[in-house]
Amino acid sequence: MIDLRSDTVTKPTKDMLHAMMQAPVGDDVFEEDPSVNAFQQKMAHMFGFQAALFMPSGVMGNQVALKLLTNPGDEVIIEKKGHVFNYETTSAALISSIQLHSVQGSNGKLNGDLIRSAVRSGQDWEPLSKVVVIENSTNKGGGACYSKDELSNIKETVDGLGLSLHLDGARIWNAIETTGIAADYFGSIADTMTISFSKGLGAPAGSMLLASKERINEGRRIRKMLGGGMRQIGLLAAAADYAVEHHRSFLKEDHHRARVLAETISGCERLSINLDTVETNILIFDVLEGSASEAVKLLKEKGVQVVPFGPKTLRATFHFQVDDEDLHYAQEVFIELFD
Ligand SMILES: Cc1ncc(COP(=O)(O)O)c(C=O)c1O
Missing domain, CATH: 3.90.1150.10 (Aspartate Aminotransferase, domain 1)
Incomplete structure (x- = not known):
């Protein structure tokens, strides 16, 4: 059977399993897993952020990011095809008590004009616009990527409106491969970002939230609250690190x-x-x-x-x-x- 359903269906290779077996591990809830600590630092540095936090899934990474960036009653602007809007089973409403404002863009992508037209005016009877979520590359949008010009236009718009930007980079590796944009550019435009190792890179599990040190410290509490505190997950960090080093090509x-x-x-x-x-x-x-x-x-x-x-x-x-x-x-x- 040729399985083209998703890039999440890959099985760990022998070499990946070998790398997992060699990984030094510790209790990550105590922040004592050397493989996780080193890998978090490596990914934060690669993407130009201060800090990173290993997540069991991309959904949890996105939802921790939204909780960090909003207060109950706030609104998040997102393209209609966005994963957070379509495939995260209303968790933004349940976890953060926020509303998602979906906007029709093109191939799952937003731009400055669409964001400006969606932002609320601040009247008492309106939700407060707080965050813009973009996805790169897009999933439901057919794998489309943002160019550097499109990203800088969004960053300028978001800054001008006083909003935060969350980048769902579950397939950022594919976007980088196509556009050639340097990974650390994303740290200069996004307040929070999620990356994933279990899509095209082929790790069995694992995503990461990237943000400032302060946000990552708070994110650790929220991850624990959601049941995402894990123990000897150096095994998973080793698989993810192996995937980044050996499967990107x-x-x-x-x-x-x-x-x-x-x-x-x-x-x-x-x-x-x-x-x-x-x-x-x-x-x-x-x-x-x-x-x-x-x-x-x-x-x-x-x-x-x-x-x-x-x-x-x-x-x-x-x-x-x-x-x-x-x-x-x-x-x-x-x-x-x-x-
Ligand atoms: C764009 C995007 N974001 C987030 C996710 C969620 O990742 P996970 O399945 O690890 O929760 C996916 C999953 O396919 C995705 O395509």
């Missing part, structure tokens, strides 16, 4: 394979895709006949798994455990079923 091939399949799909009579939207490892496309769930079923019967992303929309995602042979097979299946 695979992303370029993932992006290339995504583009090749996108081109095949664009040639299929019964499918539609906008090739301009394929910038990283994700492709989003539509069926012109029948439903997305019927197409998922047909593809699965032929040994190719993708996910439905709407009534007529599907998503395929590449990762390093899909090779060229798998890609060629998937191309043949798409042509056989949809051309």
Whole structure:
């Protein structure tokens, strides 16, 4: 079975497991895990932040960030396709008592004008606009990336309006691969940022919250409150560190394979895709006949798994455990079923 459902489906390699077994560990709730401490420092430095905090998941990282940046009753501006808006099971409302204000952008991306049009005027009867969340690369937005100009336009807007900026960088590694933006630039524009090791990099678990020292100290309390205090997780930090060191170089091939399949799909009579939207490892496309769930079923019967992303929309995602042979097979299946 060729699994293109998500880049989260990879299994740890033997070498990654070996690195995990070598890791010195301690109790991370006491801040005594040397592997976690070193890896947090390494990631903070890489992305230009003062400090970092290992998180069991990206959702927890995003939600701790929002709790740090808001008070109950505040509002957060986010693009309509944002993960925090669609796929975090209303946790912003439950955990932080805040409201999400979703705005229609393009391929999951916001810009200065959209932010300015969404910001509230400060009247007593309105929520208080506090934070802007952006995602880079976008997930539901089809893997689109922000250019440096787009990011600096957002930073300027957010600063001008007195808002904070949270960057959901679950796939920042893919965005960096595509745009060439230096990792430490993100620390100069975002107040808080989450990065993930369990997507295209292929670690079994783990994300990280990046922020100022003060926010990370407070974030540690919130993580504990949410049940995210963990013990000998140097094992996971070692897997994540291994992934950063050894799997980043695979992303370029993932992006290339995504583009090749996108081109095949664009040639299929019964499918539609906008090739301009394929910038990283994700492709989003539509069926012109029948439903997305019927197409998922047909593809699965032929040994190719993708996910439905709407009534007529599907998503395929590449990762390093899909090779060229798998890609060629998937191309043949798409042509056989949809051309
Ligand atoms: C953009 C984005 N943010 C956050 C997450 C959440 O990450 P996790 O599954 O580790 O909670 C995901 C998961 O796919 C994602 O795509």
